[in-house]
Amino acid sequence: MTQCPHAAGGAVPLSGPRFQTEPAQLYREIRRDHGAVAPVVLDGGLPAWLVLDYRELHQVTSDPVLFSRDSDLWNQWENVPADWPLLPMIGRKQPSILYTVGPRHAERAAMIGNALEAIDPFALKRFAEEFADELIDRFCSKGSTDIIADYAMLLPARVLARMYGVSDADGDALVGSINDMIDGRERALAGQQHLAATMLGLLADKHAEPGDDVATRMLADPGGFTDEEVMQDLMVMMAAGHQPTADWMGNSLRLMLTDDRFAASLSGGRHSVAEAMNEVLWEDTPTQNVAGRWAARDTHLGGRHIRAGDLLLLGIAAANSDPQVRVDGSALTGGNSAFLSFGHGEHRCPFPAQETAEVIARTGIEVLLDRLPDIDLAVAAERLTRRPSPWLRGLTNLPVVFTPTPAIGGRT
Known part of the structure; x- marks a missing residue:
């Protein structure tokens, strides 16, 4: 059995309620106790390194040769059980763009x-x-709703499904599967299997009847990609496009409903929506931690000896709040986009995907505020809770009240 590189070094479990209740304080304490690169333990007792500081994270993501995306390099595979719930997040031999390196990765990205x-x-x-x-029509006459379950958790999947070529019914059914897969709990593998089956069905449909959609264009690409490769990439695109966008919407609306600085947006101001969304990417980013990179050889990073095959987790949220970058602790709104919320380097989120997420999230927020201009929280802000995941940070619910209004109907 491969020896854990920091079994006796006070490694931090990458789980527990503080990732939901007070992650910013938790990352400060980890940085104080361990420095820029901290030893952590994943579910099942598997070791990894969490890269917390902006400079070190920038270094890791800028060197894809030394810090590879090839998960086969991991020196802990012999200790990973077949039913490990984090396998959908840290997969082995998954032929998706996430784990492809070198020229083939560039071709996949193109x-x-x-x-x-x-x-x-x-x-x-x-x-x-x-x-x-259409979604707002379902609840606008009731005077109250849960914005997460009834709106934010549905809108991105519906829009992406339409753009990718998935039927509306299949798009709705994917929401729970994607959430289960990303949360990395007991239903993670089942969620991954359902998403894969849906994407395989989509490709079969598009072979039979091509359309003006993303899946058809991927199948027609001259790069000679197999259906398995296209299916894996569609899974990544659907999961990475839906859940973080839903959480971006929810976290931004929470900020606007709880912070007086954004009150103007609730009466029609538009600049505040963009500012709230930008601040969330700094302060409350949906993508908290990303797995990962694997050291291609022994090296040093942030004062730590990293062995060949060690797993490094990208601490996006921690790096965004690095005191060496955020000297005054300000929110840095107004267009500053030096955050790492979309990643960095050749494996960062593709720019067209970022634009798609922003259009969906911003449109969703603006339409909601247009339709329900007096929307307000139905509970005290401190009662809002987060999903149990160290990877993505999103609300479990966002109960609101508003003046009932009639449905407009018939527009879809």
Whole structure:
């Protein structure tokens, strides 16, 4: 059995309620006690390193040769059980863009980028508006709802499903599976299997009847990708496009409903929506920690000896609040986008995917505020809770009240 590199070094469990209740304080304490690179333990007792500081994270993501995305390098595979719930997040021999390196990765990235860039931006916004109106119609006459379950958790999947070529019914059914897979708990593997089956079905449909959609364009790419490769990449795109966007919406609305600085947006101001979304990417980013990179050889990072095959987790939220970068602790709104919430380097979130997420999230927030201008929290802010995941940070619910209004209907 491979020896744990920090079995007796006071490693921090990458689990527990503080990742939900007070992550910023937790990351400060880890940095204080362990420095820029901290020993952590994943579920099942598996060791890893958490990269907390901005400079070190930038270094790791800028050197794909030394800090590889090839998960086969991991020196702990012999200790990983077949039913490990984090396998969907830290997979082995998954032929997706997440774990492809070198020239083939560049080809995969180009294929995905081209398929997404071909989306008509006006159609994207129109679909987002229409689906947003349809969802709001379901609850607008009631005077109260849970914004997470009834709106934010549904809108991104619906829009992405339409753009990718998935039926509306299958898009709705994917929401729970994606959430289960990303949370990395007991239902993670089942969620991954359902997502894979849906994407395989989509590709079979598009072979039989091509359309003006992302899946068809990926199948037609001249790079010679197999259906398995396209399916794996569609899984990544759906999961990475839906859940973080839903959490971006929820976290931004929470900020706007609890912080007086954003009160103007609730009466029609538009600049505050963009500012709230930007601040969330600094202060409350949906993507908290990312797995990961693997050291191709022995090296040093942040004063730590990293062995060949060690797993490094990217501490996105911790790096965004690095005191060496955030000297005054300010919120840094107003367009400053030096955050690492979309990653960095050749494996960062593709720019067309970032644009798609921003259009969906911002449109969803703006339509909601237009339709329900007096929306307000139905509970005290301190009663809001987060999902139990160290990877993505999102609300479990966001109960609100508002003046009942009639449905507009018939627009979709």
